[in-house]
Structure formats: structure tokens, C-alpha cells
Amino acid sequence: MACEAEPVPRDSLPFTPVYEGVETRLLDGDLVSFLVSMRGARDPEDVERYAECAAAQYAIIRGYGFARHLRTTVAEEAGLWRGDAVYTISAALPAGLKTIDAEVTALACAESGIPMV
Template sequence: MQRVRHPIAPLLALGLMAGAGGCAPTLPGADRAPAYLGAEAAVLSDDLVNMVVRMKHPDGPEAVQAYARCAAANYALGRGYGFLRHVRTQLGQERGGIVKADAVYTMSAILPEGIRTIDAEVVVADCAGQGIPTV
């Protein structure tokens, strides 16, 4: 027995496939994707900045710390400073899977002493390559 295909069958199949996208099940964990929720800078003195960032569902504390570093580096560049030195970071958990980092950095035009120094231009470029916002 030979099967006869109706000429409209391929169009009907395409229409059904296009409509199926709205009915597709959500993948587990899709609602827990990391999200960057913003950064706030507070100047503590001429060369000291406090950066507070929030992330929803970060992949770990390193992700929130990287977000704070990216925001601080961009902030320093905007103020005419090329370098930072990390002073401290405090992490805190908020409701709904939101993690907050409260970080303090010194800013300087020349490379500061210490082992926790940051070249702001290099960090901002790296952040862009990783898709981490700097604002």
C-alpha cells in the first residue's frame, strides 16, 4: 500500500512546530539563572570607595565578588584612577536567593603597594569578555 501525502501536510507540520514553543516545559533550574541586580558606590574619602552589589542566584561567592570588582574598576576609571587595591569584602544572603557583596577598595593613579592590586583597565576588559556588567 502506497502512502499519499497531502500537499498541505508540510505547512501544517511547520505550523504545529512553531506553536509548540509556547507549550514547551521549562527546564529545571531555568528560573535560578544568575542575574546582576545593580551596583551602588559610596565615596568614603577621596581615594576610598565602598561598592555594594546584588546578584540573584549567583554561581557562588566568587561570582558576586567578581561583580563587585568589575563595578569598582569601572567606577575608578570614571574618576580618573587607573588602579585599585582590595581592602575587604563582606557577603550577605538576602531573601529570594539574592546575595549582596559590600566591598571596599582604595583608588589610585599609580600602582599601589600590596598583593591585592587591580589594574582597572585590564579588569574592565576582562569583565566585558565574561559578560559581567561594570555598571
């Protein structure tokens, strides 16, 4: 009988992020893609968070208060993590489950040391 390894808690994994940049692409009106790259991520969640921070700052720069997450794809190759996230931005709280308040999110990102657009 083989023993299965206990999962390691995420917070105990080494985390030394190197944020390598954000490329923003306006897809259509309020639809925006954020291409992010980083090294040192623990898992896709770190990449998704980086993209969320970029979306929050972008919304603020454009004079909007909210964003709604539509999708994020994440891939890792040789230690380089890349994410492609798509958000809608809006002045009012959009319908949906994955909405963010841009100012609150941007503040949390700044406190966590995650760079933004």
C-alpha cells in the first residue's frame, strides 16, 4: 500500500515573486485583457492575483470603480508563469459573482507589494 503525501499548505510554500510586467489590451469598449508574467509564483493563484491587481488599477486610471472577472488562463514553463485575464470594467457594480471594487483591491495589492499597471 503506497502512502500519499500530505498536501503542503499554500502559505508554507516559498514565495519570492518577481513581477515581470503587464500588457494591457483593450478588446472592445469595456472589455480588457491583461497579459501578466512573473517568476516565483507558488501556483496559478499568484498569477491570477497579479492580473486582478492590474485590472483594478486600470479601472481606476480609466475613471471606473469596478471590474468583473470573466476568465483567466495560466501557464508555466521553465519557472516563468504567464497569465491571460479578461475583465469588464464599469462605473457601477456589475452583475456577476466575480466582481471587484477597484479601489479596495488596488489598496490591498499595494499593501501586499503587488505592482499594478
